[in-house]
Amino acid sequence: MxxxxxxxxxxxxxxxxxxxxxxxxxxxxxxxxxxxxxxxxxxxxxxxxxxxxxxxxxxxxxxxxxxxxxxxxxxxxxxxxxxxxxxxxxxxxxxxxxxxxxxxxxxxxxxxxxxxxxxxxxxxxxxxxxxxxxxPLVPAFHRAVFGTDTPLVILNLGGIANVTLLRPDRPVIGFDTGPANMLLDLWCQRHTGKLYDADGKWAASAPSHPKLLKHLIESEPWFALPPPKSTGRDLFNPQWLDSRLSGFESVEPAHTQATLLALTVQSIVAALGQQDLVDVPIYACGGGARNLELMQRLAQAWEGPVSTTDTLGIGTQxxxxxxxxxxxxxxxxxxxxxxxxxxxxxxxxxxxxxxxx
CATH class of the missing domain: 3.30.420.40 (ATPase, nucleotide binding domain)
Structure with a gap:
């Protein structure tokens, strides 16, 4: 893969x-x-x-x-x-x-x-x-491996974030929620020269920008679409980001990185909230599961427990x-x-x- x-x-x-x-x-x-x-x-x-x-x-x-x-x-x-x-x-x-x-x-x-x-x-x-x-195609695999006896969410934090919702006596739900590592990596490479923000330390060095975060979400109709839905670099690409940052040039790069991390977290939580989920446990996998700041922010924003798929017996990678x-x-x-x-x-x-x- x-x-x-x-x-x-x-x-x-x-x-x-x-x-x-x-x-x-x-x-x-x-x-x-x-x-x-x-x-x-x-x-x-x-x-x-x-x-x-x-x-x-x-x-x-x-x-x-x-x-x-x-x-x-x-x-x-x-x-x-x-x-x-x-x-x-x-x-x-x-x-x-x-x-x-x-x-x-x-x-x-x-x-x-x-x-x-x-x-x-x-x-x-x-x-x-x-x-x-x-x-996403992985929800069929998730159902086959983890079943539907216990409510849980498998969250893949790749370039794009996607979720699988497994619940007793309910159809499986799976869809993309928006960007995960994609925009974070792009911004980090552009301003630090590093391929990614290791452990989310750069994002953790500054607060997010509330007005910019609100603009990123409200200016993109895709976030409000109901599933089934999927996305990728055809939408969330450098041109998308640069157009949304127009008018926010005074925001320091570290604040923007923190805001992009907040965008990942908020779009995930909002998408799950639309499915009437409140305290179901989330198990994360993918490269973003190694981003400590991202995982901590997600744990703070979600009412249920947040951990990685390692606890389910399958490694995040x-x-x-x-x-x-x-x-x-x-x-x-x-x-x-x-x-x-x-x-x-x-x-x-x-x-x-x-x-x-």
Whole structure:
């Protein structure tokens, strides 16, 4: 899995069965090289010679995926012949379900050739073809693993924040709530040169700006939309941020960073509040779960307990990769991978396509 933060590739090697939780046999991560990261970010917006550049970027990200696969096999002491399939998400560069498409860069044939393992990829397009958002897809995995006996919220803090609501005798609800690390990382890189605000220390060094926070929320109609809904860099991008900061040039950069962190927290809490949730426990995963200031602010704003998915037995960096391994397992077993009540699709669909080894 490589997400909208475009910082790295996370992989897990796991064993699935019809009953019981998946067993993680090994895990590995690779940082995305700066040059590739810059190109992937550039491909989120129209540019020169996009088809050629996209093909080369897809090859490069596939090579990185292959490196993660080799690391996983080496750690587990297994060979390609021992593996049923690779579930590969690819790198999202455009997500426009309202126009009938979503685009994740990957070269699945290349990955199958390099690894000697069958590759299941292109998970989102079938749900979009069926009238859905194509996202989020992980709620089906959350339901399968955690069930619905106990009310809980799984919160993924990636580039975009998304939630899964599991409650007894209620349909699963899942949707994006807005930006998480995406704008925080952008602002931090622009003003400090660092890839991200480690532990949220920069954001913690200054108070948020109430008027700016109010403006960021009220000026964006997307926040008020009911689910199903999803978003990404097509909306929350540098142009979006710069346009909203017009008129607030006097706000110090550290105050803006604190305000962007407050935006992440407030948009999550407001979105959950719209679902009549008050004190249900939240379990966070993704890179943002390691942002201490973000987690502390969330715990202060939410009436229920806030912790990480580590307490549920799945590491914060493993959840998304494990979900797409599960989606590959579902594909091989001809099981639906989407939840129509989450994505808005016209029905259950088997997701992904297979490139044999």
């Amino acid at each position: 490589s997400g909208t933060s475009v910082d790295g590739v996370d992989g897990v090697l796991s064993y699935f069965s019809e009953s019981g939780r998946p067993q993680i046999l090994s895990k590995a991560s690779e940082q995305i090289p700066v040059s590739l990261r810059q190109e992937l970010l550039a491909l989120n917006t129209p540019g020169d010679n996009e088809l050629h550049r996209s093909a080369l970027a897809a090859n490069a990200i596939s090579d990185l995926y292959a490196r993660v696969v080799f690391n996983l096999l080496e750690q587990a002491g297994l060979k390609p012949v021992d593996i049923a399939a690779i579930g590969a998400h690819g790198q999202t560069v455009r997500h426009r379900p309202e126009l009938g498409y979503t685009s994740q860069l990957l070269a699945p044939a290349r990955l199958a050739e390099l690894s000697g393992i069958a590759v299941i990829a292109d998970f989102r397009s079938r749900d979009v073809a069926a009238g859905g958002q194509g996202a 493993d959840m998304e990769a494990l979900a797409f391994a599960w989606l590959a397992w579902a594909h091989l077993n001809k099981n639906a991978g989407n939840l129509p009540e989450v994505t808005g699709a016209n029905g259950f669909r088997i997701l992904g396509a297979c490139w044999p080894a």
